[in-house]
Amino acid sequence: MNKGREKRSVMLSKLSPLHQGPFALTFGCQERQQQPVPRRTFLRFLAGLSLASFGYGCVACSPERTSVPSPLSGTKLFSYTGHSDFVFCVAWSSDGMQIASGSADHTVQVWNALDGEHESTPSIQDGAITSVAWSPNGTYIASSGDDSKLYVWDTITGKLAFVCTGHTHGIWGLEWSPDGKYIASGSGDDTVRIWNANNGQFIQKYTGHHGPVWDVSWSPDGTSIASGSSDHTVKVWKVWNEASWNKPVIFGKHHTLVHGVTWSPDGKYIASGGFDSKMYVWDANNGNLVFSGSHSDVVYGVSWSPNGKYIASSSRDRLVKIWDVSTQQNVALYAAHSGAVYRTAWSPESKRLASACRDVVVQVWKLPNTLS
Numbered sequence: 001m002n003k004g005r006e007k008r009s010v011m012l013s014k015l016s017p018l019h020q021g022p023f024a025l026t027f028g029c030q031e032r033q034q035q036p037v038p039r040r041t042f043l044r045f046l047a048g049l050s051l052a053s054f055g056y057g058c059v060a061c062s063p064e065r066t067s068v069p070s071p072l073s074g075t076k077l078f079s080y081t082g083h084s085d086f087v088f089c090v091a092w093s094s095d096g097m098q099i100a101s102g103s104a105d106h107t108v109q110v111w112n113a114l115d116g117e118h119e120s121t122p123s124i125q126d127g128a129i130t131s132v133a134w135s136p137n138g139t140y141i142a143s144s145g146d147d148s149k150l151y152v153w154d155t156i157t158g159k160l161a162f163v164c165t166g167h168t169h170g171i172w173g174l175e176w177s178p179d180g181k182y183i184a185s186g187s188g189d190d191t192v193r194i195w196n197a198n199n200g201q202f203i204q205k206y207t208g209h210h211g212p213v214w215d216v217s218w219s220p221d222g223t224s225i226a227s228g229s230s231d232h233t234v235k236v237w238k239v240w241n242e243a244s245w246n247k248p249v250i251f252g253k254h255h256t257l258v259h260g261v262t263w264s265p266d267g268k269y270i271a272s273g274g275f276d277s278k279m280y281v282w283d284a285n286n287g288n289l290v291f292s293g294s295h296s297d298v299v300y301g302v303s304w305s306p307n308g309k310y311i312a313s314s315s316r317d318r319l320v321k322i323w324d325v326s327t328q329q330n331v332a333l334y335a336a337h338s339g340a341v342y343r344t345a346w347s348p349e350s351k352r353l354a355s356a357c358r359d360v361v362v363q364v365w366k367l368p369n370t371l372s
């Protein structure tokens with residue numbers, strides 16, 4: 001490396017590891033040189049990246065399966081149009097009455113889940129908002145994004161409760177623990193952190209990833225956290241077992257960046273989605289692959305239905321696909337968006353979904369009646 005390039009790399013390292021290179025890619029993959037880009041441009045790069053094309057069919061475990069029934073179509077209920085830029089994230093309140101969405105327009109907005117009527121804008125942050133989550137009791141909303149801070153808002157008063165600081169780069173994934181006592185966050189600084197949900201106090205940091213962490217998900221019993229990273233892996237951390245903090249269980253099938261993770265409601269499985277256009281379902285106990293499915297482009301997000309029957313995968317191919325866990329088939333899809341679909345959120349009764357999209361809207365839609 002010549003001195004000019006070395007000097008340029010040092011200057012860029014002060015911005016964010018998201019914009020640095022090289023990343024050491026594991027599981028036999030070649031080391032790749034990532035070119036630096038401005039943070040704002042990187043978000044739009046995410047919105048437009050296409051790495052490969054795969055078929056729409058489910059890749060099942062059984063070699064005997066040669067065809068699957070054609071998937072049914074979801075039905076649009078309404079669109080929320082209050083944002084003025086890409087909508088990166090969406091979350092449904094536990095009572096099913098409200099939806100929160102976060103956008104590149106720097107706002108978190110709360111609106112009525114029945115008709116899309118805007119109710120409040122609790123958060124205006126200094127940067128794009130890439131993750132939003134309701135507390136289990138619906139009293140608070142946590143949000144994070146480009147400015148490296150985690151905000152917690154009181155949904156009743158609309159006031160800021162506290163701010164968690166400590167990450168050194170953007171926070172791309174967050175989730176409340178099932179008991180509502182903790183918040184987990186994943187960041188471009190390659191770490192997963194846990195915070196006290198009552199006062200924002202930092203509790204613990206996990207440092208086993210070798211690239212930005214894009215999503216996190218708690219196990220239903222609150223003892224483990226799954227995280228997805230640019231290092232191609234899903235890692236599972238035993239939260240309260242100090243002896244295992246440096247020895248996470250590693251799920252390593254993805255061939256590139258892992259952008260979404262979600263735990264099944266019964267705690268037996270973990271689903272992940274990545275830039276290799278794949279959705280994988282893993283055995284949470286041993287990391288074995290259970291089944292997989294494909295999109296024709298990048299899979300940005302995965303979400304498990306509360307009733308445990310279905311997984312939704314959202315993609316740059318503008319589709320949301322619904323996978324039946326018992327049959328391992330793509331049984332439904334939603335194709336009404338005009339841009340990349342980043343994240344989805346299920347209603348508590350598992351019959352409706354909200355999908356956040358590059359087309360600047362959130363659409364609320366229902367599953368085919370035969371699946372509800």
